[in-house]
Amino acid sequence: MSDLTNPVEPFLRSDRMPHIWCPGCGIGTTVNCFARALIESKIDLEHLALVSGIGCTGRVAGYVKLDSFHTTHGRAIPFATGLKLANPKLNVVVYSGDGDLSAIGGNHLIHAARRNIDLKVICVNNLIYAMTGGQTAPTTPGHAITSTSPYGTCEPAFNLPHLVEAAGAVYVARWTTFHVRQLARSIAEAFQKKGFSFIEVISPCPTLYQRRNKLGDGLDTMKYYKEKSKVRHGAPTSEAGLTMTGEIVVGKFVDRDRPDYQTLVRAQLAESLGDRFVEQAEMVCS
Amino acid sequence: MKADPRGVLTGVHFIDGDHACCEGALAAGARFAAGYPITPSTEVVERFASRVPTVGGTFIQMEDELAASITLQGAVWGGAKAFTVTSGPGFSLMMEHIGYAAMTETPCVFVDVQRGGPSTGLPTLPAQADMMQARWGSHGDYEIIALCPNSPQECFDLTIKAFNLAEEFRVPVMFMMDEVVGHMTEKVVIPPADQIEVTPRRHTRKSVDNYLPYETNGDMVPDMAHAGEGYKFHVTGLTHDEHGYPNMTPPVQDKLVRRLQNKIRAAADRIAMFEEQNLGDAEVVVVSYGITSRVAQRAIDLARQKGLKVGKLRLITAWPFPENKIRELSLKVKAFVVPELNLGQMVHEVERAAAGKAKTFAVSHAGGSVHHPEDILKVIVEASR
Numbered sequence: 001m002s003d004l005t006n007p008v009e010p011f012l013r014s015d016r017m018p019h020i021w022c023p024g025c026g027i028g029t030t031v032n033c034f035a036r037a038l039i040e041s042k043i044d045l046e047h048l049a050l051v052s053g054i055g056c057t058g059r060v061a062g063y064v065k066l067d068s069f070h071t072t073h074g075r076a077i078p079f080a081t082g083l084k085l086a087n088p089k090l091n092v093v094v095y096s097g098d099g100d101l102s103a104i105g106g107n108h109l110i111h112a113a114r115r116n117i118d119l120k121v122i123c124v125n126n127l128i129y130a131m132t133g134g135q136t137a138p139t140t141p142g143h144a145i146t147s148t149s150p151y152g153t154c155e156p157a158f159n160l161p162h163l164v165e166a167a168g169a170v171y172v173a174r175w176t177t178f179h180v181r182q183l184a185r186s187i188a189e190a191f192q193k194k195g196f197s198f199i200e201v202i203s204p205c206p207t208l209y210q211r212r213n214k215l216g217d218g219l220d221t222m223k224y225y226k227e228k229s230k231v232r233h234g235a236p237t238s239e240a241g242l243t244m245t246g247e248i249v250v251g252k253f254v255d256r257d258r259p260d261y262q263t264l265v266r267a268q269l270a271e272s273l274g275d276r277f278v279e280q281a282e283m284v285c286s
Numbered sequence: 287m288k289a290d291p292r293g294v295l296t297g298v299h300f301i302d303g304d305h306a307c308c309e310g311a312l313a314a315g316a317r318f319a320a321g322y323p324i325t326p327s328t329e330v331v332e333r334f335a336s337r338v339p340t341v342g343g344t345f346i347q348m349e350d351e352l353a354a355s356i357t358l359q360g361a362v363w364g365g366a367k368a369f370t371v372t373s374g375p376g377f378s379l380m381m382e383h384i385g386y387a388a389m390t391e392t393p394c395v396f397v398d399v400q401r402g403g404p405s406t407g408l409p410t411l412p413a414q415a416d417m418m419q420a421r422w423g424s425h426g427d428y429e430i431i432a433l434c435p436n437s438p439q440e441c442f443d444l445t446i447k448a449f450n451l452a453e454e455f456r457v458p459v460m461f462m463m464d465e466v467v468g469h470m471t472e473k474v475v476i477p478p479a480d481q482i483e484v485t486p487r488r489h490t491r492k493s494v495d496n497y498l499p500y501e502t503n504g505d506m507v508p509d510m511a512h513a514g515e516g517y518k519f520h521v522t523g524l525t526h527d528e529h530g531y532p533n534m535t536p537p538v539q540d541k542l543v544r545r546l547q548n549k550i551r552a553a554a555d556r557i558a559m560f561e562e563q564n565l566g567d568a569e570v571v572v573v574s575y576g577i578t579s580r581v582a583q584r585a586i587d588l589a590r591q592k593g594l595k596v597g598k599l600r601l602i603t604a605w606p607f608p609e610n611k612i613r614e615l616s617l618k619v620k621a622f623v624v625p626e627l628n629l630g631q632m633v634h635e636v637e638r639a640a641a642g643k644a645k646t647f648a649v650s651h652a653g654g655s656v657h658h659p660e661d662i663l664k665v666i667v668e669a670s671r
Contacts, residue, residue, distance in 0.1 A: 013520070016531060049513040051360070062520055062532060067513035069363065070522035070532075071356060072386050078320075078353035082360025082368070083513060085344050086318055090364065090514050111349040269339045278292070278342035280317070 008035035011045075013065050020059060024210075024218025026177035026203030027057055030124050031064070033180050033201075034095070037187035048091045051080040053100035055131045056205075057124040060095045074104030077112045080119050088262055088280075091120070091191065098125040098139040098200075102158050106138070113167035115261045116195045122187065123160060123198065126205040127242075134208030141244040145212045162237035164198040165254050171197035172254035174240065177204065178225035179250060186252060195260040202248060213244065287486050289313050289446075291479035292341050299474045303441040303467040304329035306474045307397060308337065310445025311369055313476065315484050316395070317343030318368035320357035322350055322376060325409045326465040327399035330371040351376035355383035359392045363521065365512040367449060367487075369395035373465075374403045377416055378423070385424030386523050387458035388546060391500070391508065393487070395448045397461040399468040400576075400627075402653035412465035413653030414576055415628035420460040421605050427543050429550035431557060432460040432605035434575040438472045444602065450485035451557065455549055456507050462604060464627065466577040466656060494518075499530040500542075506549035550606055558608035561600040564590070568597025569620045570669045573612070573636050575601040577656055578625050585625075585662035594670045604632065612639035621669035625649035625662045645669065 012035070021027050038045065045066060052061035054073035061068040067090075071079045076094045084092045094101075101109050101123050112119060128146055129135040135148040139160065143152040161172045171193045175183040183201060190197035204210055204221035215221065225248065232239075233251040240249040259267075269277045293312035301309070308330045311319070317338065321331035335345040343366070348354040351372055358368040372380060377398045387394055400416050402408025420432045431451050435441045441463060448459040490497050490509035499519040500508045511517035524532040525539045550557070561579075563586075565571065570589075574582040579600040589596040599615070601608065612622070612635075621644055624633035629650045637646040649665045651657050 013531075015529075045518075046516045047514050062522060065518050067363075067518055068520045069360075069513075070520070070524065072382055072523060075352060075356040075383070078348060078357040079360040081346070081348075081353075082318070082320060082357035082362075083364045084360075085346060085357075086361035086364030086366040086368070087512070087514050107349050108353055111353075265344075273339055276340045278340055280344055281342045 007039060008032055011035040011038060011065055013063055016063055019063055021056060022207045024204060024206035025056070026126065026201070027060065027124055029177040029180060030122065030183065030201050030203060031060055033184040034122065034187055036184040037191070040184065041188040041191045043091060043191060047089055048093065049083055050093045050095055051076045051083065053096040053105060055097040055100045055129070056126070057095065057097035058100060074100055075108065076100065077105060077108040077119065077121070081112060081117050084118060085262065094119055094121045096123065098123060098127065098160070099129045099137040102160060102163070103138045109164065110167040113164045113169045113196045113198070116168055116170060116258060118194050118260045118262065119196055120187070120190045121196070121198045123200045124203045125160065125200050126203045126209060128205055128209040130205045130208055134205070134212060141242050144209070144244050157242065159237065159241040160200050161198070161240045161253050165237045168196065169198045169254060170195035170256050170258060172237065173252040174200040174202065174250050176202040176225040176229055176248060176250060178222050178229065195258065202242070287484055289479040289482035289484050290315055294476060294479040294482060296476050296478045299476060300471060301438060301474050302329065302469050302471045303435065303438040303463060304399065304469065305333050306438040306441035307445045307461065307463065308333040309476060310442040311395070311449065312337060312341060313442070313482055314367065314446040314449035316367045316369050316449060317341070318358065318361040318366035319345050319370060320348050320354040320361070320368070321345070321371050322348055322354045324373045324376045326401055326468050327371045327373045327397065329468070330397060330399070351379035352383070355380035355396070356386065358394055359383065359387055362392050362394050363513050369397060371397040371399070373399050373401050374416060375406060377419065381423040384430065384458050385426060385428060388424065388428035388430060389523050390521050391456035392458070393452040393456045395445070395452055395459050395461055397463065400462065400464040408654050410465065411654045412577060412656065413627045414464055414578060415631065415653060417462065417604060417628065417631040420462055427547060429547050430458055430460055430605055431455065431550065431603070432462050434462045434601060434604050435467055436576050436579045436600070437467065438470060438474045441467065442474050442476060446482060446484065450483070453485040453487055454507070455553070456488065456510070457550060460605070462576065464576050498528045500526060501528045502545070506545050506552065554606035554608070555610055557603055557606060558611065559602035560608060560611060561598070561602065563598040565597040565599065565615065567595050569595040570623060570666055571597045571599050571615055571619050572623045572625070572662070572666065573599045573601065574625050575604055575632065578627055581657045581659055582625050582662055584659035585666060588659065588663050589666045594666060596666055601632070607635045607639070609635070609639035612636055613641070616640040616643035619644050621645040621647060623647045623649060623662065623665050623669050625651070625657050627651050627653050627656065
């Protein structure tokens with residue numbers, strides 16, 4: 001008899017299904033890509049931890065069958081930093097939304113990139129605060145209607161790939177939820193990198209963003225992603241800004257190497273302290 | 287178990303309270319600290335940053351206190367004993383993560399070297415005005431433990447105790463120093479490692495298949511696993527069931543929040559530490575803590591010289607408040623005198639526990655210096671009438 005198990009099922013907490021995400025939401029698609037990336041890269045799941053903040057994407061931590069932490073709003077990155085530094089053997093993934101990572105958590109985002117902490121950050125960008133009912137985010141494109149900008153936003157939006165590249169990330173890519181294979185490949189690639197990796201996934205929120213802005217439903221958004229995305233590997237991130245209905249530059253923008261935080265700290269301490277430097281032992285205080 | 291000798295700087299030292307606190311943390315087994323500079327607490331992490339690479343561990347200076355107070359919790363779930371150190375404004379920023387630690391039952395220590403407030407207040411001068419914030423600062427119902435050292439020696443001894451209590455009860459422990467205790471230099475004796483008891487993590491002995499992260503076994507405190515051990519557990523600040531899964535229903539909320547509260551309340555008498563003197567014949571009891579207890583000692587001695595029957599109760603544990611002790615005393619004494627470097631915080635707890643059986647007199651002080659012993663004496667005299 002053929003095996004009818006979905007290949008991503010072993011990565012999910014089936015006992016927590018159904019999930020809370022709306023029909024047409026892209027977060028589930030990204031989780032599927034994440035699971036496929038894990039299969040492809042044969043990552044040791046026992047040493048993989050996932051950390052989320054708060055929001056719709058923040059709920060990912062509750063659905064993956066991994067050591068998973070649903071932390072406070074904006075603070076997934078510093079929690080993940082502590083986890084990684086205390087147990088460097090862990091692969092630590094931060095999986096959260098645009099508002100969580102770039103507004104309330106924006107300070108931690110740039111500093112983790114600056115330090116080059118060895119974290120894989122997956123940022124699902126639905127251009128809005130969805131969990132709380134569709135308010136303006138720092139990523140909301142100009143003129144978009146949200147519940148707190150009923151006449152249209154006028155603030156310039158963050159171009160996240162540009163931001164994290166400037167702050168020091170070693171790997172920066174962007175895809176949409178239409179680009180499932182490319183996204184899975186990028187996630188797998190990020191696991192090969194040592195240092196701060198950032199993958200932005202443009203994702204629909206048909207319930208709040210697309211509906212309020214008369215951009216159609218989930219399927220219409222897929223068509224938009226398909227038609228208006230332009231794959232430009234290595235494109236200058238300064239050219240990757242987003243508008244409401246314009247081109248979406250996708251691809252791998254940054255792939256460079258520089259020593260990660262723990263490598264630098266160890267080298268510095270070994271040089272300064274010589275024989276007095278004691279390598280961090282297994283911290284596990286059983 | 288006994289302390290890991292690598293972290294114990296056995297010997298007789300002449301150091302300040304901040305440095306003694308750092309040595310206490312190292313002796314207790316803390317191998318991770320995340321901090322953000324703030325006067326008058328910074329010396330604790332400065333020393334840790336210098337010492338911990340020679341012991342085997344990590345210090346990271348974070349971008350703010352919001353980060354520091356959650357980075358340390360990531361480290362705890364990675365297997366470390368961890369802490370952070372701050373003062374008033376930083377303590378305010380850490381409140382959300384004190385709630386997160388209480389909700390997720392993350393054992394950790396928050397050191398607050400108190401200075402004058404509100405807001406930026408008196409960065410270099412003492413106060414004891416964060417006592418209620420330590421207890422109630424984060425939203426929702428929860429319990430914490432708070433300890434108040436009154437000397438550099440106690441900064442060492444009680445920091446170890448703070449870590450031990452954090453591990454035993456899986457609760458954030460507030461270590462409530464003040465600027466004077468932090469910057470006061472005195473003799474500190476650090477015993478050999480084999481004379482220091484440290485409480486190990488409550489690590490589960492269950493197999494991966496049988497482990498439920500928030501299942502308790504009689505004593506209301508669940509056993510922990512660490513990331514990377516194969517348990518694949520989930521931790522959330524949402525209301526959760528024994529699986530650690532979000533379950534936002536009134537019965538689950540009721541069960542969880544009452545347990546978080548009761549695990550501390552039920553053990554309050556066991557956690558309570560205080561120093562008492564002359565309570566046998568006392569008509570007036572001076573209740574104090576931290577640096578104020580040392581000023582109060584002078585006032586008590588002066589009152590005794592005047593023939594007044596004054597006793598001393600020094601709170602070493604501020605939270606859970608040792609209300610049974612106050613209640614018991616209130617049946618025997620005329621009055622309590624409560625000097626503190628704030629405009630009235632712990633005095634309300636004394637008054638609540640005394641429940642009208644004995645009078646309560648505050649000796650308030652807005653902070654910036656310590657009390658003058660004469661000011662406390664005057665109130666003792668008034669209370670003795």
